[in-house]
Every structure is written in C-alpha cells, then in structure tokens.
Amino acid sequence: MKHAPALLDPLQVAALLIELGKEARLQRFEVAPNPCVGAALLAGGEVIGRGVHRWFGGPHAEIEALRAAGARAAAADTLVVTLEPCSSHGKTPPCVDAIAASGISRVYVGALDPDPRHRGRGIELLRERGLEVELVDGTAPLDEVAPHFLHWTDNERLRRPRPWTIAKWAQTRTGQLIPPADVGEGRWISSHASLEEVAVLRSRVDAIVTGVGTVVADDPRMTVRPPGDVSRPPVRVVLDSRLRTPPTARILTQVRTHSEGGGRTVLLCVGGADASRHHALLDAGAEIHELHVATDDGVDLRDVQRYLWEDLGARRVLLEAGPVLTSHYISHGFVDQVRVYTGSVNGGRGPNLGPELLRLKLSERLDREVGPDAVFEAFVDAQRTSHLRSFH
Numbered sequence: 321m322k323h324a325p326a327l328l329d330p331l332q333v334a335a336l337l338i339e340l341g342k343e344a345r346l347q348r349f350e351v352a353p354n355p356c357v358g359a360a361l362l363a364g365g366e367v368i369g370r371g372v373h374r375w376f377g378g379p380h381a382e383i384e385a386l387r388a389a390g391a392r393a394a395a396a397d398t399l400v401v402t403l404e405p406c407s408s409h410g411k412t413p414p415c416v417d418a419i420a421a422s423g424i425s426r427v428y429v430g431a432l433d434p435d436p437r438h439r440g441r442g443i444e445l446l447r448e449r450g451l452e453v454e455l456v457d458g459t460a461p462l463d464e465v466a467p468h469f470l471h472w473t474d475n476e477r478l479r480r481p482r483p484w485t486i487a488k489w490a491q492t493r494t495g496q497l498i499p500p501a502d503v504g505e506g507r508w509i510s511s512h513a514s515l516e517e518v519a520v521l522r523s524r525v526d527a528i529v530t531g532v533g534t535v536v537a538d539d540p541r542m543t544v545r546p547p548g549d550v551s552r553p554p555v556r557v558v559l560d561s562r563l564r565t566p567p568t569a570r571i572l573t574q575v576r577t578h579s580e581g582g583g584r585t586v587l588l589c590v591g592g593a594d595a596s597r598h599h600a601l602l603d604a605g606a607e608i609h610e611l612h613v614a615t616d617d618g619v620d621l622r623d624v625q626r627y628l629w630e631d632l633g634a635r636r637v638l639l640e641a642g643p644v645l646t647s648h649y650i651s652h653g654f655v656d657q658v659r660v661y662t663g664s665v666n667g668g669r670g671p672n673l674g675p676e677l678l679r680l681k682l683s684e685r686l687d688r689e690v691g692p693d694a695v696f697e698a699f700v701d702a703q704r705t706s707h708l709r710s711f712h
C-alpha cells in the first residue's frame with residue numbers, strides 16, 4: 321500500500337490546472353456537448369502522465385492521463401483534474417472507479433460538475449473510497465474552460481432537452497451551398513482533406529440529419545468512411561414529410577465493411593403519405609416514423625428534436641442538409657455549433673446562409689485551414705438565437 325503523498329505546493333496545482341484547462345479547450349469543438357477536461361497524474365510531485373478529453377464518446381481526461389503514464393501509472397499518488405470526475409455511466413464507465421482502482425490517494429479538482437444531478441457526487445464517492453479530495457475553486461473555472469457545458473447543463477436545457485446539433489455545410493467563395501453545375505459534378509465544393517475530416521465527425525455523432533431535398537438532388541450515402549471509425553456509423557435521419565425519397569436512394573443501403581459503415585436510416589414524415597410508396601421504402605430497408613404535426617415547411621422541427629432525443633437517444637447530432645433545412649434549423653434556434661467549409665470554388669447556385677449566420681451570436685470562434693479550404697467553427701449562443709425565433 322502506498323503512503324499518502326505529500327501535499328502539493330498550491331502554486332504548482334494552480335499552474336497545472338491553468339495549463340490543463342488551456343490544453344483541454346483546444347478540443348472544445350470535438351467534445352461538445354461534453355465538457356473540455358484536462359488531467360495530470362503525478363508521482364512524488366512529478367507529472368508522469370497527462371491527458372485531455374479529445375472527442376465526444378472517447379476516453380475521459382483521467383483515463384487518458386493514466387494511459388499516458390503507462391507502466392509508471394503504478395507509482396502514481398496524485399491526480400490533478402480540471403473538473404470533478406464523473407460518477408455515472410455515459411458513453412464510458414465512471415472515472416471515479418478507474419481513479420479509485422489506480423491506487424491514487426489524493427485528487428485536486430478544479431471545478432464541481434455544474435449538472436445538478438451529478439454535482440458533488442464524484443468527490444463524495446472518491447472520499448467514501450478513502451481518497452483525499454481537494455476542490456481548488458477559481459483557477460480553471462468552467463466559464464473559461466468549457467462555457468458551452470454550462471449552457472448544456474443549465475435549467476432551461478435540462479427541462480427541455482434536445483440534442484446538441486452541429487450544422488455543417490460547405491460553401492463556395494460567394495457563400496452558396498450548391499456549386500456551379502459544371503464544377504464538382506454539381507455537388508462537390510470542399511477538398512478531399514475536408515471530406516476526410518467530415519468522415520471522422522460522422523463517426524463521432526449519434527445521428528446525421530438531412531432533408532429530402534439533398535437526398536433527391538445528390539443521392540448521398542452519408543456513411544462513415546476511413547479515417548472515420550467505420551464501426552460506429554450514426555443513424556441517418558431524413559426529414560421527408562411526404563416520402564419523396566426514391567426507394568433506390570443510396571442512403572437506404574445498410575453497409576458494414578472495413579471501408580464503409582452505414583447503419584439504420586429513418587425517414588421522418590407526416591401522416592397520409594402514399595401507401596405503395598410507404599411499402600416500397602420499407603422493402604428498400606428504410607424505417608419510417610410518422611410525426612403528428614405538419615407545418616408549412618414540412619415536419620415540425622420540435623417534434624424532430626423530441627424524436628431524436630427520446631426515441632433515438634441521440635445526444636450529438638450532425639445536420640448535413642441543403643440551404644432550406646439548414647436555415648430552418650438556424651431560425652428555430654436548434655443549432656448549437658457550426659462548422660463551415662469554404663472551398664476554392666467561385667460562384668454557385670441557391671441561397672447564401674451568410675445573413676442567417678450573421679444574425680446569430682457566435683462564441684469561441686476558430687478559423688483554420690484544411691488543405692485548400694478555409695474552415696470556420698463556433699458555438700451558437702442560445703439566448704440570442706431564441707430571440708431569433710420571434711422573426712419567423
């Protein structure tokens with residue numbers, strides 16, 4: 321049995337928490353709606369492993385730090401972590417179990433879990449198992465390290481839960497989502513490097529949502545291909561109020577090979593669709609779910625949110641639709657995060673989503689480049705977006 325470690329110098333703990341918070345924040349667009357978290361494992365006051373939560377569904381920071389320490393983890397006596405370790409089963413087992421099993425005896429925690437259902441529970445469980453836990457409040461506050469997580473766990477969002485939605489689109493230099501007919505077979509705007517990024521993103525969401533307009537125009541498969549994890553294909557959901565999806569559509573094909581993964585496809589429609597079409601689509605492998613409310617735009621997006629959350633259990637959703645559905649999602653305040661690829665294509669067809677985007681209050685913006693494309697990512701501020709709804 322290891323002896324209790326000497327207390328760390330508070331300045332060392334503070335400095336570590338600040339560094340870990342900064343490292344963790346770099347992954348904000350990959351982990352949301354999960355929090356950005358960083359952790360360091362120490363033995364005799366020396367850092368022997370550090371890690372951050374890198375992607376939604378992936379190992380938590382504490383587990384990454386234990387892995388990074390490798391064989392030296394056996395000597396670890398202290399953990400410094402920016403957020404209270406999780407105490408419940410989510411996509412991964414509770415970190416408190418792994419921490420307790422690791423033989424660590426002291427934990428410095430940078431912030432309490434803001435979710436009222438879990439707040440303080442991780443610390444309590446660690447203490448029950450005999451670990452000393454110190455809360456170092458204020459050094460790596462959540463409103464700096466992971467403000468999106470405060471929105472995700474606020475009362476309003478917990479009372480009316482809906483999936484975290486990432487709207488992703490590719491646009492030409494003039495901001496149009498549809499390229500000129502003679503460029504990229506009339507549908508490709510972004511580069512191969514960007515498509516590879518999207519393949520990874522697809523394998524890190526629970527569902528992909530698109531509109532029937534895209535299915536009819538492009539006949540996409542919306543599958544996961546390498547470098548995405550083909551073993552984790554999300555559910556494909558098509559908003560198709562009148563069942564216009566052709567039974568031959570490629571999105572209906574289920575595929576599980578080493579180079580492509582495509583799981584279930586659900587068509588969301590409203591009642592009264594043509595019966596023979598309904599049967600043909602079922603025969604083609606589609607699942608069909610009727611929503612009760614129709615609007616002038618198609619299916620009711622609030623119903624869609626409920627279906628995704630309750631029936632599919634989807635928590636992180638990727639919206640990969642054309643301008644019609646994407647702009648409706650934005651104007652209804654259902655977009656939490658945007659990722660926009662601007663390809664090196666001039667001109668284009670259809671509307672430009674720029675005006676919609678300008679009306680949003682965006683935060684934590686990041687501009688970067690992938691191959692020849694410019695990529696822009698940001699979170700959407702919920703308050704300002706809900707104000708938008710009054711205009712529609």
Ligand SMILES: NC(=O)c1ccc[n+]([C@@H]2O[C@H](COP(=O)([O-])OP(=O)(O)OC[C@H]3O[C@@H](n4cnc5c(N)ncnc54)[C@H](OP(=O)(O)O)[C@@H]3O)[C@@H](O)[C@H]2O)c1
Nearest residue numbers: 489490497531532533534537561618619641642643644645
């Ligand atoms: N650049 C990109 O990133 C990108 C991505 C996807 C597509 N595209 C392009 O976009 C074009 C298709 O555009 P699009 O705007 O027609 O496709 P879309 O936005 O994917 O689909 C729109 C259709 O979805 C259905 N829908 C059902 N409920 C809806 C609701 N509540 N709100 C809005 N729509 C609802 C409607 O058809 P019903 O009324 O029949 O249900 C509507 O016409 C294609 O040319 C494609 O290449 C570009």
